[in-house]
Amino acid sequence: MATIVEKVVDAVTDLKESGADKVKDMTDEITNSQDIINKSGFKFHEIDVKLAIPPEVKAGFFFEKRISDEEREKILEETKEKTSLNLILKSLFKASDFYDSMKLGNFKLDVIYLSLGLTPGIEMKFVKVD
Secondary structure (H helix, E strand, O other), rough: OOOOHHHHHHHHHHHHHHHHHHHHHHHHHHHHHHHHHHEEEEEEEEEEOOOOOEEEEEEEEEEOOOOOOOHHHHHHHHOOOOOOHHHHHHHHHHHHHHHOOOOOOEEEEEEEEEOOOOEEEEEEEEEEOO
């Protein structure tokens, strides 16, 4: 008969393994969707994975160009069945819209980092244009 400690260890192990599977699915979806990401005006740059409870994926995307609202709608319609990718694209569009609404002088949007996990977030890196 398993002790309480053994049951807790088994439960934690199961959580880690299922979290690792979710991380793998998400990273696969991002890496397999580079063409559509490029079409949306961004370029996949890097990915950081944190295997913890809960797991976290942080993906970095270069901002290449702003696309038209019509192109955005078309891309979002094409990807509506791919929930994670659709969420990523919406977040990237939201970040570029936020940048468009700001007046940062001679700074431009360079990289957008998306934290995909229990507490999702968007970070933006701006660089000075000489």
